[in-house]
Amino acid sequence: MRIRALAATSVLALTIMAPQAMAEVKFGALYPFSGPLALLGEESARGLEIAVDEINAAGGVQGEQVVLARGDAVDPNQAIGEARRLISLENVKAVFGTYSSSRSMAASQVAELSGIPYFELGAVADDITERGFTYVYRTNPTADSMAKLIVKMLVDKVAPALGKEPGDLRIGIIHEDSNYGTSVAGHQEDYGEEAGLNIVSVQGYPASIVDMSSIVLSLKEANVDVVLQTSYQNDSVLFLQQANEAGLKPAAIVGGGGGYSMMPTAEAVGTDLIEGVLDADFTQYAVNTDFTPGLEDFVAAYRDKYGSDPRSGHSLNNYVGAMAILQALDEADGLDPDAILKAVNAIDIENGTTAAGYGIKFGDGNQNERAFMMGMQWQGGKLVTVYPDDAAVAEMAITQ
Amino acid sequence: MIGRAASKEVGTGAKRRRPALAPMVLAALVAAVFIIPTVIDNPFVYHVFITICIFAGLSTAWNLVGGYAGQLSLGHMMFYGIGAYAGVILMNTGVSPWIGMLVGAAVAVVVAVIVSYPCFILRGPFFALATIALLEVFRVLALHFRDVTGGATGLMIQLRLGWEWMVFRDRLPALVIAFGLMLVCLFVGWLIRSRRLGFYLVATRERESAARAAGVPTVRVRLVAVAASAALTAMIGTYHAMYLTFIEPGAVFSLTMSIQIAMFALIGGIGTVFGPFLGALLLVPLTELVRGWLGAQALGLHGFVYGTVLVLAALFMPDGIMGLVARFKGTEGRPDDSTAPQAEAIAAEPRQPADTTEPTPQPATGAEIMRVDGLSKSFGGLRVIEHASFTLREGEILGLIGPNGAGKTTLFNMISGFMEPDQGDVAVRDRAGDWVRPKSPMEYAALGIGRTFQIVQPFAAMTVEENIMVGAFHRHGHVGDARAVARETAHKMGLGPYLDAEARGLTIGGLKRLEVARVMAMEPRVLLLDEVMAGINQTDVRRAIDLMLSIRDGGVSIIAIEHVMQAVMSLSDRVIVLNSGHIITEGPPREVVQDPEVIEAYLGKEFAHA
Amino acid sequence: MDTFLQVLVNGIMLGGLFTIVAIGLTLIFGIVKVINFAHGEFLMVGMYLAYLLTVGLGVHPYVTVVALAPALFVLGALAQRFIIQPLLAARDEHVQIFATVGLSTALINLALMVFGADIVNTPSSGLRTPLEIGPVRVLIGQICILVTAVVAVIGLQLFLGRTNTGRAIRAVAQNRTAAQLMGINANRMHILTFGIGTACVGVAAALVAPLYPTSPNIGTYFVLTAFVVVVLGGLGSIPGALLGAMVIGVVDAMSGFYIGSDLREAVVFGMFLVILILRPSGLLGSRSTLSHVSP
Structure with missing residues (x-):
């Protein structure tokens, strides 16, 4: 048994003795790098990596080069394990992550109990910053912000363009039935009721669905004017195609991020079909750059590093959040958790001064109270920002 | 049929002629699962060993049904999920998860008996398919009844620390509970296997008709096995939910995890008492290490290696680690090729009084x-x-x-x-x-x-x-x-x-x-x-x-x-x-x-x- | 009424889709008696191949079937020869299941490595054009799937019933030892059957790819449904697979519309469980195929 213990210790020692360079400060990058969420997990991590490159080029954090230790959060149990590994074996000063809400929930609780700051840059579940944690911060807008923006966009823009009162619009809500779709749809219902909208149908479905004809039919039966869909890629494509084929032609389709913000979705369904479809999501690239200074530099850096255009806005939003945090840490007095907290709490960035447009100031539950989503529309094969007006590069085009 | 090594396990302790090495090595390995993390005292190492305990426990519990009874359940996470939800729901109404654990176990037993009874007429892959279907039904229902389960948004526990709530800032108490649960599972596994029930289960698995002729209540023994297995699985589910602090239907009613725990048993040796433990002990740290090395290298590389290893393991060591151990231990307990054909020749001499060797039919009085x-x-x-x-x-x-x-x-x-x-x-x-x-x-x-x-x-x-x-x-x-x-x-x-x-x-x-x-x-x-x-x-x-x-x-x-x-x-x-x-x-x-x-x-x- | 008709037609079209995907599994599961969890992944591989060929050569997606069917045949035959067959001797049939689960995991992740997690879309080449027939709409591609499914069912049924090879396959299925005594090479028949089963998946892939987005995980959705279809129809019964697929398709569409999309999986699997327990021989299976139920 002693031999075994020795062997185990030496194995662990081997893993601990990862190459160490001089004058480095290590942070954790905890994302789903494999498994079903790998695509956008990877995309999100790229934003963080670009932020780190930029900071390092400018001299690093407090004179030390930033190194990222990757953790693969394939599922919640794995997220916990990887968070523990990053914190206790890699000795990271803080953890950045996580894109997926359920992984974030699990991993951030580890950080909280260990007293290591955890910066959520992309997961949207409201609960993450509603637990009263001290060490968990979030820079990005939430599911709540998404639903709020969609409802506002319906009331402010869509209803007038159709020449109707908001209360006269018949609205169908469909969503994939995991945490993401369900919570956005729930908020859509709440804000919709508040705004006096007429919601006629709410339906969930599993994201792995291969046939949505029943849903399309029931929406057609319900005679909806507007469809709100919160979905991943596969189901966005299916819905748009099957709605078209079944002759369901609502006056507006509003997607909630996910599949609706992605170029492959447009390629899959064809630019004709997706023309005019609205979308609420993190800040994307076709946006008024006066409102999002630094966006072009980010895209250039992304192209340099990865040889393609960003695949979604996830990288941008992770980049903006990470930049704000890293810049604040540069100003901090040391990198122990308390110093980090102090520096981060002092962040006060105005709207319209970051590459994502939204400013950063942490409020209740350490949620960035200035974060908001933007409204986009597919026009001519591109996803252009149409709402709010400050950030818009094009007029919203609604045909009756 | 299943695990040649299965039989060797039975009460060997009692009949060994010389002090056996294997039980001592096993005991040492079990103890090491507790001692190593406490000695190294690092949260990640704690996590790895807690995970080992959880999977070893789940796999051992699964083995009661999948191994002893030979009913391949690939939906065992339904019991885990029941335990997890019972624990979290009750905790959020102020009931200690220790009680939640028992409630979850009780519900799981009832569910297990109700769903297993009709499914026992199904053999082999059909039982497996039925359990997968059941698991899916449970997952969909958990998504649907969001008033109770929180639906897709899942349920979070309130972070209350201490033994009463099973949530700790220190890692040691968490390990103590996980280790304790694993020991309970191993003990139940050993107990069943070394008692009449275990013999009956294996007999039923091997030849149902012969078992029935021998007076084995074949349905009842399998129901007992399923009930015990479900209760243990649900208890671990409750604890693991407390450990994760957050549960959602997709994660707790997971087919992937159901297959995983069965796989640990396969690698270790299906149907043996300690095989599932060995499987988890070997594979959990290996998975962690491989994930560390390969996870960030290329999308999917880690999963590809994992799947390939699974195929190779099935091809080259279908009896698992315990099978390999038995093979290296040599011929003990196994008919030697040279002696088998002589089986006829050495038949015992009739030991009867001389006068009955003549056929003397007696009147049936x-x-x-x-x-x-x-x-x-x-x-x-x-x-x-x-x-x-x-x-x-x-x-x-x-x-x-x-x-x-x-x-x-x-x-x-x-x-x-x-x-x-x-x-x-x-x-x-x-x-x-x-x-x-x-x-x-x-x-x-x-x-x-x-x-x-x-x-x-x-x-x-x-x-x-x-x-x-x-x-x-x-x-x-x-x-x-x-x-x-x-x-x-x-x-x-x-x-x-x-x-x-x-x-x-x-x-x-x-x-x-x-x-x-x-x-x-x-x-x-x-x-x-x-x-x-x-x-x-x-x-x-x-x-x-x-x-x-x-x-x-x-x-x-x-x-x-x-x-x-x-x-x-x-x-x-x-x-x-x-x-x-x-x-x-x-x-x-x-x-x-x-x-x-x-x-x-x-x-x-x-x-x-x- | 029109809506009901539309739902019904949607269900039938879905049934066609399930038939074409499940028919290969009927051979593999129903006749070779191997539970192949990698069946869905064979479809996934086929769909990616269809995508590559269509985009790379600029041909109509249906043309790719001439390459897909042989390619998948080889893939299936190899899997049977080098993974399944060595395990036939294993005392534990569970080991086979684990091996195919491993194969499935490996293939999914291989696709993830090669193609990324992003979906790819095979050009639809006009197959997505809706046709209006009376009050209902269907896609040209869906009709093609349905027609091919029916043709494949009839073709396979004739093959198994009228040709010597087909009879040999059935003989091996019914009694391996007896068939061997009659001079049939059982191993070769199994490899052949498995290959034909996966070749059917190749045909399915060419038909399905232009209509549905391809992703590494697409197979996992289909595989459970395919098993449900095969068991429902009755083990090894080719017409049973068609009937089972139609029932599942219609139930899927009806429950999705009338009960709710979030519960339709529960309805389909619940129905599967009930049939498995109450009528284990399936809708068209005979009692003689009941090897899976204890006496």
Whole structure:
């Protein structure tokens, strides 16, 4: 048994003795790098990596080069394990992550109990910053912000363009039935009721669905004017195609991020079909750059590093959040958790001064109270920002 | 069928002749799971070992159903999910998860019994598919009833620290609970496997019909296994939910995880007590390390390696680690190739007084013990048995002969409860002297009626001794007693040298003797023998005749289907001749063979050859 | 009424889809008696191949079937020869299941490595054009799937019933030992059957790819449904697979519309469980195929 213990210790020692360079400060990058969420997990991590490159080029954090230790959060149990590994074996000063809400929930609780700051840059579940944690911060807008923006966009823009009162619009809500779709749809219902909208149908479905004809039919039966869909890629494509084929032609389709913000979705369904479809999501690239200074530099850096255009806005939003945090840490007095907290709490960035447009100031539950989503529309094969007006590069085009 | 190593596990501790190395190594490994993390004292190491405990526990619990009972459940996470939800829901109403754990276990047991009962008629892959479907149904329902489960948004526990709430800032208490749960699972696994229940489960898995003939309540033992497994799985589910602090339907009712825990058992050795533990001990840290090395390298590389390893493991070590261990341990407990063919030759000498070696049929003086009245059976339009009536007396040997297809085995099946007659009934006098009408094989067995099968039905993965013990358990509930009876019976049957050999290694003659030995170990009052002498050599026939006579002298009644005429003539007090489903005659052997009808139907040809 | 008709037609079209995917599994599961969890992944591989060929060569997606069917045949035959067959001797049939689960995991992740997690879309080449027939709409591609499914069912049924090879396959399925005594090479028949089963998946892939987005995980959705279809129809019964698929398709569409999309999986699997327990021989299976139920 002693031999075994020795062997185990030496194995662990081997893993601990990862190459160490001089004058480095290590942070954790905890994302789903494999498994079903790998695509956008990877995309999100790229934003963080670009932020780190930029900071390092400018001299690093407090004179030390930033190194990222990757953790693969394939599922919640794995997220916990990887968070523990990053914190206790890699000795990271803080953890950045996580894109997926359920992984974030699990991993951030580890950080909280260990007293290591955890910066959520992309997961949207409201609960993450509603637990009263001290060490968990979030820079990005939430599911709540998404639903709020969609409802506002319906009331402010869509209803007038159709020449109707908001209360006269018949609205169908469909969503994939995991945490993401369900919570956005729930908020859509709440804000919709508040705004006096007429919601006629709410339906969930599993994201792995291969046939949505029943849903399309029931929406057609319900005679909806507007469809709100919160979905991943596969189901966005299916819905748009099957709605078209079944002759369901609502006056507006509003997607909630996910599949609706992605170029492959447009390629899959064809630019004709997706023309005019609205979308609420993190800040994307076709946006008024006066409102999002630094966006072009980010895209250039992304192209340099990865040889393609960003695949979604996830990288941008992770980049903006990470930049704000890293810049604040540069100003901090040391990198122990308390110093980090102090520096981060002092962040006060105005709207319209970051590459994502939204400013950063942490409020209740350490949620960035200035974060908001933007409204986009597919026009001519591109996803252009149409709402709010400050950030818009094009007029919203609604045909009756 | 399953895990050759399975059998070797059984109560080996008790019968080892020398202090065994394996149990000490195992104990050391189990202890190491607790000691290593406490010595290294690093949160990540704690996490890895807590995960080992959780998966080892889950896998061990799964093994009760998937291994011992041989029912491949791929939906076991439904019980885990029930435990997780019970724990979290109750905790959020202010009830300690320790209570939640018990509630979850109770609910899981109820669910397990309700869903398993109908599913037990399903075999192999179909049971697996049914459990997958059940798991999916549970997941969808958990998503749907969001008032209770929180739906897709999941449920979070309130972070209350302390032993009462099972949530800790320190890692040690979490390990203590996880380790404790694992020990409970291992203990239950060991306990079941080394008691009658374990023998019954393995026997049922290997040959359900033979198990039923040996009086095993096959459905009940499997339900007990499923209930125990579900309770343990649910308890771990509750604890793991507290450890994760957050649950959602997709994560707790997960098919991937269901397959994973089954896989740990496969790699370690399905059906063995410690195999699942070894599987988890090996694979959990390996997965963590591989993920560390490969996870960030390329999308999917890690999963690709994982899947490939699984295929290779299935191809090259289908018996798991325990199988490898057994192979390296050498031939102990395994029939040696050089000795197996000699099995016939070393058959025990008949140990009877000299005067009984001569065939001396005694008049059947006992009272009636079985009455068969007007039995009829037809398959489709074909009448296989028509109005068969006869009686059997205590201490009588009744020969049942007839040409192939006469309906002998069908008749046997009806008088042992394996087949329901279309008409007529069978009455048996019980020990108290009352006449009862048994229906199922179990009821027949309970009345002391034991049968063999024409096509031998050994419990292939068990040793000879364990095979006989399954019969012995009928009268002797304790392992020690059953073992003693089994050994005695084995020696009587000339199986003494093969006690530790696996049944699958015996020759056909050995298997026939094993078949009889298993029934004899039940200490039956009536013995139904279906062609036990077919295909064995002359010397053995002689021995078998002596043996049957000695059994009869012990007060046991025998009905024997037999083609070996020498045996029939010398043994039987009375012979019944069956032809085309009809009893054409019955009487003392010498009279029967002179019956022209019999000669025409059957014996004529035989005698012509003789 | 029109809506009901539309739902019904949607269900039938879905049934066609399930038939074409499940028919290969009927052979593999129903006749070779191997539970192949990688069946869905064979479809996934086929769909990616269809995508590559269509985009790379600029041909109509249906043309790719000439390459897909042989390619998948080889893939299936190899899997049978080098993974399944060595395990036939294993005392534990569970080991086979684990091996195919491993194969499935490996293939999914291989696709993830090669193609990324992003979906790819095979050009639809006009197959997505809706046709209006009376009050209902269907896609040209869906009709093609349905027609091919029916043709494949008839073809396979004739092949198994009228040709010597087909009879040999059935003989091996019913009694391996007896068939071997008759001089049939059982191993070769199994490899052949498995290959034909996966070749059917190749045909399915060419038909399905232009209509549905391809992703590494697409197979996992289909595989459970395919098993449900095969068991429902009756083990090894080719017409049973068609009937089972139609029942599942219609139930899927009806429950999705009338009960709710979030519960339709529960309805489909619940129905599967009930049939498995109450009528284990399936809708068209005979009692003689009941090897999976204890006496």
